[in-house]
Amino acid sequence: MSSATPDSVHTTLDRGLHQLAALGGDCIDHANAIGTILWSPPxxxxxxxxxxxxxxxxxxxxxxxxxxxxxxxxxxxxxxxxxxxxxxxxxxxxxxxxxxxxxxxxxxxxxxxxxxxxxxxxxxxxxxxxxxxxxxxxxxxxxxxxxxxxxxxxxxxxxxxxxxxxxxxxxxxxxxxxxxxxxxxxxxxxxxxxxxxxxxxxxxxxxxxxxxxxxxxxxxxxxxxxxxxxxxxxxxxxxxxxxxxxxxxxTSHTGMLTERHAALLAQLRDIAPLEVLRIFDSEDPTSGGVPPAERRELLALLGEYGVLNGRRIAADGAAALNTWLAERSGxxxxxxxxxAATGRFAMLHRAHRILARLDQLAFTHPARDHIRTLTAGLRADPALAAVTVLEDYQRMLDVDPDAAVTDELRTILTATTPAGRVGLDGHSPPAAVTAEAHRRLAAAQQRTLATRSAAEDAALVTLIRTYTALAAGH
Ligand SMILES: Nc1nc2c(ncn2[C@@H]2O[C@H](COP(=O)(O)OP(=O)(O)OP(=O)(O)O)[C@@H](O)[C@H]2O)c(=O)[nH]1
Ligand SMILES: [Mg+2]
Known part of the structure; x- marks a missing residue:
């Protein structure tokens, strides 16, 4: 699993789709259709x-x-x-x-x-x-x-x-x-x-x-x-x-703000906050020196917070006001x-969607044996191991979100080091990591004797495979 990067996930799936296309006939169309998922963003x-x-x-x-x-x-x-x-x-x-x-x-x-x-x-x-x-x-x-x-x-x-x-x-x-x-x-x-x-x-x-x-x-x-x-x-x-x-x-990311807006807002910079509130609540055409239509425009662009707190910055021009809005917006x-995190797991989810499409095809297509072999090969590839962990984690969340197994799957998915995958901190010595992997492996094997769901059965297969690799120092 340590070799799984977004690029290796991509390359592995691309290779699988080429193998699918090589089966000829309408498999070429299927490979192209599934390929559009691979080539489009999450x-x-x-x-x-x-x-x-x-x-x-x-x-x-x-x-x-x-x-x-x-x-x-x-x-x-x-x-x-x-x-x-x-x-x-x-x-x-x-x-x-x-x-x-x-x-x-x-x-x-x-x-x-x-x-x-x-x-x-x-x-x-x-x-x-x-x-x-x-x-x-x-x-x-x-x-x-x-x-x-x-x-x-x-x-x-x-x-x-x-x-x-x-x-x-x-x-x-x-x-x-x-x-x-x-x-x-x-x-x-x-x-x-x-x-x-x-x-x-x-x-x-x-x-x-x-x-x-x-x-x-x-x-x-x-x-x-x-x-x-x-x-x-x-x-x-x-x-x-x-x-x-x-x-x-x-407002700050779509080019809506102009120098005119900044100049209008800057006119209000020395007015007390409650007076600003009164001006924006009033329909008086001369209130604050800013006409009602422009007041509504400012309010629609900046909101009350932007109007109240952006006045001083507006005096420095639209660019300064824009920067301030962007920064404060979060x-x-x-x-x-x-x-970061969401994107990484969205990529894995997209890989899961591609594998699910291949599974579906293997179910209905005359070349099902070939497709099944191909998909099994992909799932066994270390580059796609994390996809299986994600699938197991998703199923366990449905049946037993609080199970220890669910927690271990999550730990494996979110960790970025071998030590992290067995719940240790990143600086742990290799010997401690293999020892903990052995301990977790034995515990997982023990648990296979009394599982509560098909999801847990599948999850334990994944945990055992992961811990076996980590115990061997991979
Ligand atoms: N003050 C303030 N107003 C906001 C903000 N985001 C949206 N609004 C205002 O809230 C109203 C609804 O915003 P929309 O983006 O259309 O909300 P929506 O969730 O897409 O609404 P529906 O599609 O109808 O469910 C608009 O008048 C927006 O200007 C915000 O961050 N601050
Ligand atoms: Mg909407």
Whole structure:
């Protein structure tokens, strides 16, 4: 397993797909179809409550205002944002037909069919960010908008409303919540085919957290403290929680801010905070020297927090204000989390999807014996050992999340050194690592005598293989 890098996973799967194509006939088409999964970036879905700020955050991560965001209108279709030219959209209907769709000026698309018949929208645009990750925006979870809620569940939960064709095949999820997730949201997250390793929590709208911009405590600091407090109770669902202001991130990452905005804001720099609040609440055309339309524009771009605290910085110009917004937004930490742990396990999840497709093909294809041999060869390759560990971990989370076996699988997956894989710290001498591997190997062998599920049987095979290699010093 020590040899497993994203590159070696990729190379090994690529070799397998070449072997599949070499079987000839329609296996070439199957190899090409599965190859598109291998050559496309991991797919990260953004989910959360109605109005949690999902579309705003998606725009910020893409670096372009392509997703519609609004205080009133809700996102009503699932949209998959992928890198590509020309900028265009296609709608996949629940009956599997595809329809080209016109782009609206600004953001969003014209749906050529009713939203209730849409499985999801494929939206391509040239974007460096989307070359690394495909981003999927979803309608909010809420019983208030039952149709939207169902649209998200349909593509996320296998077998929901018997619509399997609609699956969006995500590799990781970003879960947005504000104060605390609700019971129904937690239940939804448990039904997703992910492990906490590929689920990242985002405490959204951090700029208006708690009492907000005019409260006693800085909302961003307060949100960071709250995120840290929530990390423990939510550890079984997400591996980290990052506080983010999607609004400040969107404004600073999509080129929306101009010198005109900075100049308008700078006019308010010497006014007392409560007076600023009064100016923004008033419809008086001359209040504060900034007309109502411009006040609304500033508020929509910066939020109350940005308006209140960005005034001094605005005097230094739009570039300075933009830098400040970007820094305070928390988007850098979110990006880091997305490319670090989440990204690593999303890659493994994508490899799992490819192996699952091969397994499925082996089930139905006339050349099933060849395909089965080929897939078994891939699974036995050390480069793909971590994929099997991830699959076992996912199954154990379903049947017995608190079992010792589940914990050991997680330790193996998240460790970056041989010592870490047996639960020791990275500086442990090799002799201590092999001794601990021997001890764990014996314990795993002992446990095979009284297992409680098929998932545990499979997991023990994986643990025994891993500990045998570590005991031999590999
Ligand atoms: N202050 C503040 N407002 C935000 C933030 N993110 C989003 N908003 C505002 O909240 C409203 C809803 O934002 P959206 O991004 O459309 O939320 P959504 O989760 O996509 O909403 P649905 O798709 O309807 O579920 C908009 O008016 C946004 O401007 C944020 O970080 N801070
Ligand atoms: Mg939305």
């Amino acid at each position: 797919r990260v879905v953004v989910v959360g409550r109605l109005k949690a700020g999902k579309s705003t955050l998606v725009n910020a991560l893409i670096g372009a205002p392509v997703a519609e965001t609004a205080a009133l209108e809700a996102t009503n279709v699932v949209t998959v944002y992928r890198d590509g030219s020309p900028s265009r959209a296609e709608v996949l209907a629940l009956d599997s037909t595809r329809h080209r769709a016109a782009l609206r000026p600004g953001a969003g698309i014209e749906l050529p069919i009713p939203s209730a018949e849409v499985a999801y929208v494929d939206r391509w645009l040239p974007s460096a960010a989307l070359r690394e990750l495909t981003l999927i925006d979803t309608p909010g979870l809420s019983t208030l908008t039952a149709a939207n809620d169902a649209a998200t569940r349909r593509v996320m939960i296998d077998g929901f409303e018997q619509t399997r064709t609609a699956s969006i095949d995500a590799d990781a999820a970003v879960f947005l919540f504000d104060a605390a997730p609700r019971v129904d949201e937690i239940e939804f997250l448990h039904r997703l085919p992910f492990t906490p390793l590929t689920m990242l929590g985002v405490l959204s709208r951090a700029d208006s957290f708690g009492e907000g911009a005019f409260g006693r405590r800085d909302p961003l600091t307060h949100a960071a403290a709250h995120a840290a407090t929530m990390a423990g109770p939510l550890a079984g669902i997400v591996h980290a929680i990052v506080p983010v202001s999607g609004l400040m991130a969107q 988007i850098a930490a979110l990006r880091h989390a997305l490319t």
